[in-house]
Amino acid sequence: MIKKNAVFAVIGLGVLGGSYVQALSEKGFTCIGVDIDQSALDYALEKGWIVKGSTDPSVVEEADIVVSCLYPHAFVEWIKKNQQYMRSGTLLSDVTGVKRNVIRNIQAVLRKDVEFIACHPMAGKEFKGIRYADASKFTEANFIIVPTNSNSKEAIAAAHSLAEILGFTKISELSAEEHDKMIGFLSQLTHVIAVSLMNVTDNSHLVDFTGDSFRDLTRIAEINESMWPELFVENKDNLLREISAFQNELENMKELIDKEDYEGMKQKMILSTERRKKFNRS
């Protein structure tokens, strides 16, 4: 559980870090912000989301709970460089969208008197920066806790508590392997497809004819180019396997069309319709 007087330090006040301090402060928690960008700190201070903002990482010594809202590599580097400032007994969490490598790399360097509980709030956005922070998005999003064998019951319970405080209602636990496999398919493959479809050719002359089909398939082609390449590489094995499986299925469809196999196409469509129905929101 998280005590009512717990002090949070949030590292990296981007769109997610900003939403974290927004939600936490609205629930009455004291938040400290750490960022290399003073203007992000100023923004959070003006909004009243943090009581203190600093470009100096040593301020985390005032926190009971430290949440890194940095990208995977930056998170690991930050810990290597600044973990000495954390108090003994600090609970450390994160928001990264890939988990196996992050957990392994953090566990390899982390002090033994600080516990890391990995979390993935699936509330990503195509826009960067604290000005797009909006904690109201958390309600509908999934919050995934990724415990390992070395996590204490208390840390896992605290992660559940954190998710609830932030406003998430769909909270679950997955192993790092399950998490990364799921993300490789549901999130990463879909982004690869959207980016590829958008990049096939310049079709801006078709904008007047564009309906929902194309818009829906390419919405996520507006993508944060600073973050995603790293996420793809960190989950390369899963992602490449998913892309290959999709390529095979696409090739199957192409052959059916080429052979004018009406019955084969029909069966594919009956299957896709049946499967897709399960994904409709109730």
Add this chain to the structure above:
Amino acid sequence: MIKKNAVFAVIGLGVLGGSYVQALSEKGFTCIGVDIDQSALDYALEKGWIVKGSTDPSVVEEADIVVSCLYPHAFVEWIKKNQQYMRSGTLLSDVTGVKRNVIRNIQAVLRKDVEFIACHPMAGKEFKGIRYADASKFTEANFIIVPTNSNSKEAIAAAHSLAEILGFTKISELSAEEHDKMIGFLSQLTHVIAVSLMNVTDNSHLVDFTGDSFRDLTRIAEINESMWPELFVENKDNLLREISAFQNELENMKELIDKEDYEGMKQKMILSTERRKKFNRS
């Protein structure tokens, strides 16, 4: 132009045919329905959308304008079999989603005293049947008129007039070649991708983790399996070319990920973001 006392015969009261008679009757036009399914006719009669419904195609002799809302092959067969019932001077239109073959096949058999003006109301739905008819969807959709050299100015003007009566506000003209190329990319390729993505593997166990990305990319995988195989084959050359181009681009992305080429991926994402912005609704 279309006279206020014009009588329409709509052949095939499915979701589009139903929406046509709904919109036309609401604007005060007299509509006759022709369908092989008596229950579709009964539904339109009950709604007051048609004044007469018949399974006998000879009733089209009462119409000034005949609109086929049949799939491509069925449309051509219907004309071969029933065109003798149309009055001399009848204007004939359609709603098919592919145009080169339909126009060629119809022109090859059509009586010289009946003029065919090809139209494509881009207001398709994933559901079949008149019970899903909803003419209010026309407002936001594109209506494409596909004239040929043999069309009269009067017929083209009548098609514009028809589109306005139906409630379309985005009305344009394209050649059959332009139309089919555009449809191959914007509509058909996107449906092939969505169906393929949905069919890669049974991922129904992931439904609880599914966010907007996957839902958006697979929405159109709920697809009318009776119609689309035919549309794909009728536009096979364009569609296979578009699938191949997409496959190449997907393979490029895969290689960048495999080689861990961060800069290459970043450039792809900057391009996709820039291009996609133009497709955002203003």
